[in-house]
Amino acid sequence: MTIIHPNFGTLPDDRVIIFDTTLRDGEQSPGFSMNLQEKLRMAEALTELGVDVIEAGFPIASPGDFESVRLIAETIKGPVIAGLARSARGDIVRAGEAVAPAERKRIHTFISTSPLHMKFKLRMEPEAVLEAVTDSVTLARHYTDDVEWSAEDGSRTEPDFLCRCVEAAIKAGATTINIPDTVGYALPEDMFRIFKMLRDRVPGADKVIFSTHNHNDLGLAVANTIAAVSAGVRQIECTINGIGERAGNAALEEVVMAIRTRPDAVPCKPAIVTQNILKTSRLLSTITGFDVQPNKAIVGRNAFAHESGIHQDGVLKNAATYEIMTPESVGWARTSLVMGKHSGRAAFRDKLKALGYGEIGDNQLNDAFRRFKDLADRKKVVYDDDIMALVDDEARGDDRIRFVSLDVHAGSKVKPSAELELAVDGVVHSAKAEGDGPVDATFNALRAIFPHEGTLRLYSVGAVTEGTDAQARVTVRLEEGGKMVDGQGADTDTLVASARAYIHALNKLLVKRTRGEPPEQMAASA
Ligand code: KIV
Ligand code: ZN
Numbered sequence: 001m002t003i004i005h006p007n008f009g010t011l012p013d014d015r016v017i018i019f020d021t022t023l024r025d026g027e028q029s030p031g032f033s034m035n036l037q038e039k040l041r042m043a044e045a046l047t048e049l050g051v052d053v054i055e056a057g058f059p060i061a062s063p064g065d066f067e068s069v070r071l072i073a074e075t076i077k078g079p080v081i082a083g084l085a086r087s088a089r090g091d092i093v094r095a096g097e098a099v100a101p102a103e104r105k106r107i108h109t110f111i112s113t114s115p116l117h118m119k120f121k122l123r124m125e126p127e128a129v130l131e132a133v134t135d136s137v138t139l140a141r142h143y144t145d146d147v148e149w150s151a152e153d154g155s156r157t158e159p160d161f162l163c164r165c166v167e168a169a170i171k172a173g174a175t176t177i178n179i180p181d182t183v184g185y186a187l188p189e190d191m192f193r194i195f196k197m198l199r200d201r202v203p204g205a206d207k208v209i210f211s212t213h214n215h216n217d218l219g220l221a222v223a224n225t226i227a228a229v230s231a232g233v234r235q236i237e238c239t240i241n242g243i244g245e246r247a248g249n250a251a252l253e254e255v256v257m258a259i260r261t262r263p264d265a266v267p268c269k270p271a272i273v274t275q276n277i278l279k280t281s282r283l284l285s286t287i288t289g290f291d292v293q294p295n296k297a298i299v300g301r302n303a304f305a306h307e308s309g310i311h312q313d314g315v316l317k318n319a320a321t322y323e324i325m326t327p328e329s330v331g332w333a334r335t336s337l338v339m340g341k342h343s344g345r346a347a348f349r350d351k352l353k354a355l356g357y358g359e360i361g362d363n364q365l366n367d368a369f370r371r372f373k374d375l376a377d378r379k380k381v382v383y384d385d386d387i388m389a390l391v392d393d394e395a396r397g398d399d400r401i402r403f404v405s406l407d408v409h410a411g412s413k414v415k416p417s418a419e420l421e422l423a424v425d426g427v428v429h430s431a432k433a434e435g436d437g438p439v440d441a442t443f444n445a446l447r448a449i450f451p452h453e454g455t456l457r458l459y460s461v462g463a464v465t466e467g468t469d470a471q472a473r474v475t476v477r478l479e480e481g482g483k484m485v486d487g488q489g490a491d492t493d494t495l496v497a498s499a500r501a502y503i504h505a506l507n508k509l510l511v512k513r514t515r516g517e518p519p520e521q522m523a524a525s526a
Pocket of ligand 2: 182
């Protein structure tokens with residue numbers, strides 16, 4: 001059955017819409033908050049990646065969230081820009097205002113429908129929830145023809161009631177119906193059964209797009225997504241690197257490549273420029289400071305590395321023996337460039353491209369190149385991981401506080417002291433402080449330059465690569481008023497890495513300070 005959608009027009013049967021929620025579900029998970037400019041950079045990268053819908057945020061959550069959805073709606077051309085809203089009138093009005101400037105806009109409104117959520121979270125009777133479905137979708141339609149309705153905790157909702165809610169949403173004018181597995185509880189056969197039931201039973205089901213939104217608590221988000229597509233779902237909600245609440249959401253890169261690699265089993269076509277996957281993934285890691293694990297499918301550094309001799313031999317004879325997709329198809333470049341102190345800027349830029357850094361600006365490139373030269377002087381071999389660690393440090397260009405220099409005196413015979421220089425809003429400040437150890441002294445100097453309430457909750461040191469000349473990678477966790485942030489820093493000098501990690505965390509805390517807490521996950525009728 002061909003569907004005519006207000007923003008996508010006539011949708012061919014095999015077209016699947018990619019709805020990216022990195023900036024909403026992904027961004028609301030602990031440690032992943034982004035500032036306004038970072039969100040805009042991500043939205044631009046998602047546009048280049050070819051996603052169909054960008055869920056830009058939850059406008060009622062805070063003035064910062066509203067502003068970022070609004071800025072993305074004003075700036076980004078191409079994808080539909082969606083704003084999330086509970087069923088409450090205030091949420092929908094705010095979402096409508098935030099997405100108003102978009103070339104193509106959507107309001108995504110939701111309410112819980114499972115017995116557990118209705119009783120304990122909403123404290124609403126099912127009939128009142130049904131009324132809220134109708135009222136919220138009707139109100140949202142005043143702002144746009146493209147309205148998505150979601151049944152929160154849909155996978156644990158009683159089937160007859162789910163059918164009634166979906167029918168009410170369709171009657172009120174919803175054009176997309178999303179059934180989330182909010183708590184990551186479902187198995188693939190559950191998702192298949194739910195969507196088949198809705199498509200078979202609900203009047204008007206053939207006029208709307210069904211959408212799937214799966215959390216990864218049991219590691220099944222991608223499998224559940226594919227099962228839903230097999231049951232006729234034509235919109236997939238997902239995030240870059242699978243970030244999101246708790247264990248995260250279905251990873252965009254995994255879902256898209258599963259579909260692309262197995263057209264025999266999943267005959268539909270996402271309009272994703274797969275060659276841009278790696279650089280989008282790296283951009284997100286750079287912005288948030290969280291790398292993906294080495295064995296992460298598609299974008300992990302080992303995803304295409306063949307270690308065993310038998311596999312290497314097979315790949316050399318015919319790559320298809322052990323590769324089900326080519327590394328190039330997702331943005332990895334094969335490179336034999338070995339970087340050292342004689343490498344020039346052009347080779348460095350090529351290396352960055354090969355490592356998936358498409359977006360680095362000239363100033364950041366220059367700073368990263370200077371640090372690379374410095375590293376190459378101190379280290380015999382500069383590995384790809386070393387370069388990635390320092391570029392990630394440098395690419396955080398919009399931070400208010402930047403590291404300038406550090407001079408530490410420590411040892412068994414002296415009281416440890418640190419002299420630190422930082423640029424705060426572009427102005428260089430310095431301070432000298434003592435401490436119980438060199439790290440403590442460094443952090444005391446930092447607090448002297450930029451006093452703050454944040455408490456150090458975690459300090460951990462690891463090595464980026466092997467050997468005594470390896471760079472240290474330090475993680476610092478700060479807490480302020482119940483808000484928790486992690487920062488990362490890398491350097492061959494562990495103390496410089498520590499200062500950088502602390503500064504990174506502090507910058508994230510400053511972003512968090514400007515934002516309110518997300519509102520309680522309760523809903524009122526519109
Ligand atoms: O997981 C969930 O239920 C959600 C909804 C708001 C769509 O994120
Ligand atoms: Zn979710």
